[in-house]
Amino acid sequence: MTRDWNSLIRYALEGAEGEPFLRLLKERLRTGSQVVSVRLENTGGKPEYVLILSLHKQLSEMRVPHSEAFTAWSFDTGTRMADEQQEQARFVLLLGERLAALASDVGPDVLMALLSNHLPAMGAPRASEAARHLRSSRHVDSAVRRAAEKLDFVLVGLARALGRSLKYDEAKTGRILDGALAQWISQPPRAMGLDAPHPL
Incomplete structure:
Protein backbone atom coordinates (compact mmCIF):
# COMPACT_ATOMS: atom_id res chain seq x y z
CA MET A 1 0.00 0.00 0.00
CA THR A 2 1.44 3.36 -1.02
CA ARG A 3 0.97 6.24 1.37
CA ASP A 4 1.65 9.91 0.94
CA TRP A 5 4.41 11.34 3.12
CA ASN A 6 2.15 12.84 5.80
CA SER A 7 0.10 9.68 6.26
CA LEU A 8 3.31 7.62 6.46
CA ILE A 9 4.62 9.88 9.25
CA ARG A 10 1.22 9.83 11.02
CA TYR A 11 1.13 6.02 10.78
CA ALA A 12 4.63 5.80 12.27
CA LEU A 13 3.69 8.04 15.19
CA GLU A 14 0.10 6.97 15.88
CA GLY A 15 -0.27 3.46 14.43
CA ALA A 16 -2.92 2.12 12.13
CA GLU A 17 -6.11 4.14 11.92
CA GLY A 18 -8.19 1.02 11.32
CA GLU A 19 -7.51 -0.60 14.69
CA PRO A 20 -10.90 -0.27 16.40
CA PHE A 21 -9.92 -2.44 19.39
CA LEU A 22 -6.83 -0.38 20.06
CA ARG A 23 -8.80 2.85 19.64
CA LEU A 24 -11.36 1.58 22.15
CA LEU A 25 -8.62 0.56 24.59
CA LYS A 26 -6.97 3.99 24.34
CA GLU A 27 -10.36 5.64 24.93
CA ARG A 28 -10.96 3.53 28.04
CA LEU A 29 -7.51 4.45 29.34
CA ARG A 30 -8.16 8.15 28.66
CA THR A 31 -11.32 7.94 30.78
CA GLY A 32 -9.41 6.58 33.77
CA SER A 33 -9.15 2.81 33.32
CA GLN A 34 -5.82 1.20 34.15
CA VAL A 35 -4.33 -2.04 32.83
CA VAL A 36 -4.06 -4.52 35.70
CA SER A 37 -2.80 -7.52 33.71
CA VAL A 38 -2.44 -8.83 30.18
CA ARG A 39 -2.36 -12.43 29.01
CA LEU A 40 -2.24 -14.03 25.58
CA GLU A 41 -4.81 -16.57 24.43
CA ASN A 42 -4.50 -18.43 21.18
CA THR A 43 -7.82 -20.13 20.56
CA GLY A 44 -8.59 -21.31 17.08
CA GLY A 45 -5.33 -19.99 15.67
CA LYS A 46 -6.28 -16.37 16.29
CA PRO A 47 -4.14 -14.93 19.06
CA GLU A 48 -5.67 -12.22 21.20
CA TYR A 49 -4.69 -10.33 24.30
CA VAL A 50 -6.98 -10.47 27.30
CA LEU A 51 -6.60 -7.28 29.31
CA ILE A 52 -7.95 -6.88 32.82
CA LEU A 53 -8.80 -3.21 33.32
CA SER A 54 -9.60 -1.42 36.55
CA LEU A 55 -11.81 1.66 36.86
CA HIS A 56 -12.85 2.85 40.32
CA LYS A 57 -11.86 -0.55 41.78
CA GLN A 58 -14.17 -2.33 39.31
CA LEU A 59 -12.49 -4.91 37.08
CA SER A 60 -13.47 -5.55 33.50
CA GLU A 61 -12.06 -7.67 30.71
CA MET A 62 -11.22 -6.49 27.21
CA ARG A 63 -10.02 -8.65 24.34
CA VAL A 64 -7.76 -7.18 21.68
CA PRO A 65 -6.68 -9.22 18.63
CA HIS A 66 -2.94 -9.54 18.14
CA SER A 67 -1.69 -6.89 15.75
CA GLU A 68 1.41 -4.87 14.99
CA ALA A 69 -0.38 -1.79 16.31
CA PHE A 70 -1.16 -3.40 19.70
CA THR A 71 2.40 -4.69 19.97
CA ALA A 72 3.79 -1.22 19.25
CA TRP A 73 1.39 0.33 21.77
CA SER A 74 2.35 -2.17 24.47
CA PHE A 75 6.06 -1.55 23.89
CA ASP A 76 5.58 2.23 23.80
CA THR A 77 3.70 2.16 27.11
CA GLY A 78 5.88 -0.52 28.74
CA THR A 79 2.86 -2.81 29.17
CA ARG A 80 4.12 -6.22 30.25
CA MET A 81 2.32 -9.52 30.14
CA ALA A 82 0.99 -11.04 33.40
CA ASP A 83 4.09 -13.16 34.02
Whole structure:
Protein backbone atom coordinates (compact mmCIF):
# COMPACT_ATOMS: atom_id res chain seq x y z
CA MET A 1 0.00 0.00 0.00
CA THR A 2 1.44 3.36 -1.02
CA ARG A 3 0.97 6.24 1.37
CA ASP A 4 1.65 9.91 0.94
CA TRP A 5 4.41 11.34 3.12
CA ASN A 6 2.15 12.84 5.80
CA SER A 7 0.10 9.68 6.26
CA LEU A 8 3.31 7.62 6.46
CA ILE A 9 4.62 9.88 9.25
CA ARG A 10 1.22 9.83 11.02
CA TYR A 11 1.13 6.02 10.78
CA ALA A 12 4.63 5.80 12.27
CA LEU A 13 3.69 8.04 15.19
CA GLU A 14 0.10 6.97 15.88
CA GLY A 15 -0.27 3.46 14.43
CA ALA A 16 -2.92 2.12 12.13
CA GLU A 17 -6.11 4.14 11.92
CA GLY A 18 -8.19 1.02 11.32
CA GLU A 19 -7.51 -0.60 14.69
CA PRO A 20 -10.90 -0.27 16.40
CA PHE A 21 -9.92 -2.44 19.39
CA LEU A 22 -6.83 -0.38 20.06
CA ARG A 23 -8.80 2.85 19.64
CA LEU A 24 -11.36 1.58 22.15
CA LEU A 25 -8.62 0.56 24.59
CA LYS A 26 -6.97 3.99 24.34
CA GLU A 27 -10.36 5.64 24.93
CA ARG A 28 -10.96 3.53 28.04
CA LEU A 29 -7.51 4.45 29.34
CA ARG A 30 -8.16 8.15 28.66
CA THR A 31 -11.32 7.94 30.78
CA GLY A 32 -9.41 6.58 33.77
CA SER A 33 -9.15 2.81 33.32
CA GLN A 34 -5.82 1.20 34.15
CA VAL A 35 -4.33 -2.04 32.83
CA VAL A 36 -4.06 -4.52 35.70
CA SER A 37 -2.80 -7.52 33.71
CA VAL A 38 -2.44 -8.83 30.18
CA ARG A 39 -2.36 -12.43 29.01
CA LEU A 40 -2.24 -14.03 25.58
CA GLU A 41 -4.81 -16.57 24.43
CA ASN A 42 -4.50 -18.43 21.18
CA THR A 43 -7.82 -20.13 20.56
CA GLY A 44 -8.59 -21.31 17.08
CA GLY A 45 -5.33 -19.99 15.67
CA LYS A 46 -6.28 -16.37 16.29
CA PRO A 47 -4.14 -14.93 19.06
CA GLU A 48 -5.67 -12.22 21.20
CA TYR A 49 -4.69 -10.33 24.30
CA VAL A 50 -6.98 -10.47 27.30
CA LEU A 51 -6.60 -7.28 29.31
CA ILE A 52 -7.95 -6.88 32.82
CA LEU A 53 -8.80 -3.21 33.32
CA SER A 54 -9.60 -1.42 36.55
CA LEU A 55 -11.81 1.66 36.86
CA HIS A 56 -12.85 2.85 40.32
CA LYS A 57 -11.86 -0.55 41.78
CA GLN A 58 -14.17 -2.33 39.31
CA LEU A 59 -12.49 -4.91 37.08
CA SER A 60 -13.47 -5.55 33.50
CA GLU A 61 -12.06 -7.67 30.71
CA MET A 62 -11.22 -6.49 27.21
CA ARG A 63 -10.02 -8.65 24.34
CA VAL A 64 -7.76 -7.18 21.68
CA PRO A 65 -6.68 -9.22 18.63
CA HIS A 66 -2.94 -9.54 18.14
CA SER A 67 -1.69 -6.89 15.75
CA GLU A 68 1.41 -4.87 14.99
CA ALA A 69 -0.38 -1.79 16.31
CA PHE A 70 -1.16 -3.40 19.70
CA THR A 71 2.40 -4.69 19.97
CA ALA A 72 3.79 -1.22 19.25
CA TRP A 73 1.39 0.33 21.77
CA SER A 74 2.35 -2.17 24.47
CA PHE A 75 6.06 -1.55 23.89
CA ASP A 76 5.58 2.23 23.80
CA THR A 77 3.70 2.16 27.11
CA GLY A 78 5.88 -0.52 28.74
CA THR A 79 2.86 -2.81 29.17
CA ARG A 80 4.12 -6.22 30.25
CA MET A 81 2.32 -9.52 30.14
CA ALA A 82 0.99 -11.04 33.40
CA ASP A 83 4.09 -13.16 34.02
CA GLU A 84 7.31 -14.39 32.44
CA GLN A 85 5.63 -17.42 30.85
CA GLN A 86 3.03 -15.18 29.20
CA GLU A 87 5.78 -12.82 28.02
CA GLN A 88 7.58 -15.77 26.48
CA ALA A 89 4.37 -16.84 24.71
CA ARG A 90 4.03 -13.34 23.26
CA PHE A 91 7.63 -13.41 22.04
CA VAL A 92 7.13 -16.85 20.45
CA LEU A 93 4.37 -15.21 18.42
CA LEU A 94 6.47 -12.14 17.55
CA LEU A 95 9.51 -14.26 16.76
CA GLY A 96 7.41 -16.50 14.53
CA GLU A 97 6.18 -13.51 12.52
CA ARG A 98 9.68 -12.18 12.06
CA LEU A 99 11.26 -15.54 11.24
CA ALA A 100 8.49 -16.37 8.75
CA ALA A 101 9.29 -13.07 7.01
CA LEU A 102 13.00 -13.97 7.09
CA ALA A 103 12.24 -17.42 5.64
CA SER A 104 10.21 -15.76 2.89
CA ASP A 105 13.18 -13.52 2.15
CA VAL A 106 16.04 -16.03 2.29
CA GLY A 107 14.20 -19.34 1.85
CA PRO A 108 13.19 -21.94 4.45
CA ASP A 109 16.28 -24.08 3.76
CA VAL A 110 18.62 -21.16 4.45
CA LEU A 111 16.71 -20.34 7.65
CA MET A 112 16.96 -23.94 8.88
CA ALA A 113 20.69 -24.05 8.09
CA LEU A 114 21.09 -20.75 9.88
CA LEU A 115 19.22 -21.86 12.99
CA SER A 116 20.98 -25.23 13.19
CA ASN A 117 24.45 -23.66 12.84
CA HIS A 118 24.22 -20.10 14.14
CA LEU A 119 22.20 -20.53 17.34
CA PRO A 120 24.50 -23.13 18.93
CA ALA A 121 27.45 -20.86 18.12
CA MET A 122 25.68 -17.96 19.86
CA GLY A 123 25.27 -20.02 23.02
CA ALA A 124 21.65 -19.33 23.99
CA PRO A 125 21.17 -22.38 26.28
CA ARG A 126 17.64 -23.62 25.49
CA ALA A 127 17.55 -22.37 21.89
CA SER A 128 20.95 -23.98 21.19
CA GLU A 129 19.70 -27.31 22.52
CA ALA A 130 16.53 -27.10 20.41
CA ALA A 131 18.56 -26.09 17.33
CA ARG A 132 20.81 -29.15 17.72
CA HIS A 133 17.80 -31.30 16.81
CA LEU A 134 17.22 -29.45 13.53
CA ARG A 135 18.58 -31.11 10.44
CA SER A 136 19.65 -29.17 7.42
CA SER A 137 21.18 -30.55 4.26
CA ARG A 138 22.44 -27.08 3.35
CA HIS A 139 25.98 -26.16 4.31
CA VAL A 140 26.97 -22.76 5.62
CA ASP A 141 27.55 -20.57 2.59
CA SER A 142 27.35 -16.88 1.74
CA ALA A 143 23.52 -16.94 1.75
CA VAL A 144 23.47 -18.39 5.26
CA ARG A 145 26.07 -15.86 6.45
CA ARG A 146 24.02 -12.96 5.02
CA ALA A 147 20.89 -14.38 6.66
CA ALA A 148 22.78 -14.52 9.98
CA GLU A 149 23.04 -10.72 9.92
CA LYS A 150 19.28 -10.50 9.39
CA LEU A 151 18.63 -12.96 12.22
CA ASP A 152 20.87 -10.95 14.52
CA PHE A 153 18.89 -7.81 13.59
CA VAL A 154 15.62 -9.60 14.50
CA LEU A 155 17.01 -10.87 17.81
CA VAL A 156 18.50 -7.49 18.76
CA GLY A 157 15.16 -5.80 18.03
CA LEU A 158 13.26 -8.25 20.22
CA ALA A 159 15.86 -8.06 23.01
CA ARG A 160 15.62 -4.26 22.88
CA ALA A 161 11.86 -4.46 23.22
CA LEU A 162 12.22 -6.66 26.29
CA GLY A 163 15.03 -4.69 27.91
CA ARG A 164 14.36 -1.10 26.94
CA SER A 165 10.63 -0.91 26.30
CA LEU A 166 9.40 -3.44 28.86
CA LYS A 167 12.24 -2.78 31.34
CA TYR A 168 13.26 -6.38 31.98
CA ASP A 169 16.77 -6.81 33.32
CA GLU A 170 19.45 -8.53 31.24
CA ALA A 171 18.92 -11.96 32.83
CA LYS A 172 15.14 -11.97 32.27
CA THR A 173 15.52 -10.56 28.76
CA GLY A 174 17.91 -13.38 27.90
CA ARG A 175 15.74 -16.03 29.54
CA ILE A 176 12.51 -14.89 27.83
CA LEU A 177 14.08 -14.58 24.37
CA ASP A 178 15.99 -17.86 24.71
CA GLY A 179 12.82 -19.65 25.83
CA ALA A 180 10.81 -18.12 22.98
CA LEU A 181 13.43 -19.24 20.44
CA ALA A 182 13.54 -22.76 21.89
CA GLN A 183 9.75 -23.00 21.91
CA TRP A 184 9.45 -21.71 18.33
CA ILE A 185 12.15 -24.08 17.05
CA SER A 186 10.46 -27.05 18.77
CA GLN A 187 7.22 -26.56 16.82
CA PRO A 188 6.40 -28.63 13.74
CA PRO A 189 7.41 -26.92 10.45
CA ARG A 190 3.82 -25.99 9.54
CA ALA A 191 3.30 -24.26 12.89
CA MET A 192 6.55 -22.39 12.27
CA GLY A 193 5.07 -20.96 9.09
CA LEU A 194 7.58 -22.86 6.94
CA ASP A 195 6.20 -24.91 4.10
CA ALA A 196 9.45 -26.60 3.16
CA PRO A 197 9.78 -29.87 5.07
CA HIS A 198 12.75 -30.36 7.32
CA PRO A 199 13.30 -33.43 9.47
CA LEU A 200 13.46 -32.80 13.18
